[in-house]
Amino acid sequence: MDASEDCGCTDPATTPMPYVAPVSERHRVLIIGGGTAGICVAARLARLGQKGVAVLEPSERHYYQPLWTLVGAGEARIEDTVRDEASLIPRGVKWLKDAAEEVDPVRQEVRTRGGLRVGYDFLVVAPGIQLDWDKVQGLRDALETEHVSSNYDVRLAPKTWRMLQAFQGGTALFTHPATPVKCAGAPQKIMYLAADHFRRTGILERSRVVFGSGAKALFGVQPFARVLEDVVKRYGIQTHFGHDLVAVDGARREATFETMRDGRKTRVTLGYDLLHVTPPQSAPDFIRNSPLTSREGACSGWVRADKHTLQHPGFSNVFALGDASDLPTSRTGAAIRKQAPVLVRNLRDVMAGRAPTARYDGYASCPLTTGYGKLLLAEFDYDGKPTPSFPLIDTMQERRDMWWMKKYGLPQLYWKGMLRGRA
Numbered sequence: 001m002d003a004s005e006d007c008g009c010t011d012p013a014t015t016p017m018p019y020v021a022p023v024s025e026r027h028r029v030l031i032i033g034g035g036t037a038g039i040c041v042a043a044r045l046a047r048l049g050q051k052g053v054a055v056l057e058p059s060e061r062h063y064y065q066p067l068w069t070l071v072g073a074g075e076a077r078i079e080d081t082v083r084d085e086a087s088l089i090p091r092g093v094k095w096l097k098d099a100a101e102e103v104d105p106v107r108q109e110v111r112t113r114g115g116l117r118v119g120y121d122f123l124v125v126a127p128g129i130q131l132d133w134d135k136v137q138g139l140r141d142a143l144e145t146e147h148v149s150s151n152y153d154v155r156l157a158p159k160t161w162r163m164l165q166a167f168q169g170g171t172a173l174f175t176h177p178a179t180p181v182k183c184a185g186a187p188q189k190i191m192y193l194a195a196d197h198f199r200r201t202g203i204l205e206r207s208r209v210v211f212g213s214g215a216k217a218l219f220g221v222q223p224f225a226r227v228l229e230d231v232v233k234r235y236g237i238q239t240h241f242g243h244d245l246v247a248v249d250g251a252r253r254e255a256t257f258e259t260m261r262d263g264r265k266t267r268v269t270l271g272y273d274l275l276h277v278t279p280p281q282s283a284p285d286f287i288r289n290s291p292l293t294s295r296e297g298a299c300s301g302w303v304r305a306d307k308h309t310l311q312h313p314g315f316s317n318v319f320a321l322g323d324a325s326d327l328p329t330s331r332t333g334a335a336i337r338k339q340a341p342v343l344v345r346n347l348r349d350v351m352a353g354r355a356p357t358a359r360y361d362g363y364a365s366c367p368l369t370t371g372y373g374k375l376l377l378a379e380f381d382y383d384g385k386p387t388p389s390f391p392l393i394d395t396m397q398e399r400r401d402m403w404w405m406k407k408y409g410l411p412q413l414y415w416k417g418m419l420r421g422r423a
Contacts, residue, residue, distance in 0.1 A: 028052025030120035032100050036333050037126035037322030039088050040340040043421030046090035058099040060085050063154055064414050069186055072151040072160030073193040088419050103290045105315045122317045125303045127287060129182050129323035132280040142250030148275045151190055163274055164197050169206035170273030173255055177280040178214025178244040182323050182331045185366040187278040195235035196371035209237045212257050214244035223386055223396060224378040231370045283324040294326060302326035309356040310343045319343050334365030337418055363387055367406045375402040
């Protein structure tokens, strides 16, 4: 069957101009965010025939970001990771091409950057995560130099590959911030691919690959962490945990980290010849300042959501999923794939006056590229227990078939399955 048949989604060639809402309109279901989570929920609601659904999203482009790792390693093209947002808005769902600025869950209203006041009966919060480049002193200027890049930006991922090709030895430094990040394995993925590229081009022996991470360990789920520790040894990578990047001097090619020594904060500076930075990340400002968030503890600033039902504990007509939520699991598209059907079922229950019954078990997946043609598929739940999707395949080892799945299979699953409400 053709991907456009019976999916409730618009065809790029026949999509009308985006709908722009007048002031003070109201919707049965308002979805904040037209990224992975928002479109997955909208598509599923549309397939169920739900009326009065609107998506609030300012961007005209939609990106499949997991492929940016392979773009940075010369294994994919950046243009293959983008689609027009209009082509992904399901038929019957209104696209409000604007950005949320304030959420008032008491008045059941969202105020937008364009000055609109959009009311709702039910709210789904899925705005994604923001990249806090300015929290690292000097980083923006350093990114303008030829030695610093980041796969977390669509404009920079191709630059990463150019840097790897130009690298002739020295110190290649890769960072991971102390904050939560989308796809926590991504900072390591490009590091392993870079090290493998250096090996294949014969310069690994005169290279020093360094991982400066604000995290406490390589990976939070032990069975997979043990495999990755062997990968680190294979490439001779030097690891520095508890090291949070706070400044970059592009002219001097120096990166400064904050760390704890003898119970006191101190700063350590490392030189580099190549630097790949994963920026600090947080929920969007309008979320962090809203009544929907926690105000203390590790979950401060993220949208509160029951970790099983995805319903807000303080506002029963509000649900959240994806990167901006406080769900205690990895921020990945695979997690959203499991969250979306649970949220939609529970939302429909509450709309009908019933208690939510569907439960999300915390499933997340991280396809960790450990070299060209090698991938470790880490799947786990809230308890850190491996939850393999392929019971007849040993996913506790690096595999070539999983590499092909990431490169070719998962993008097709994303565009034709997840975003159509089918998978």
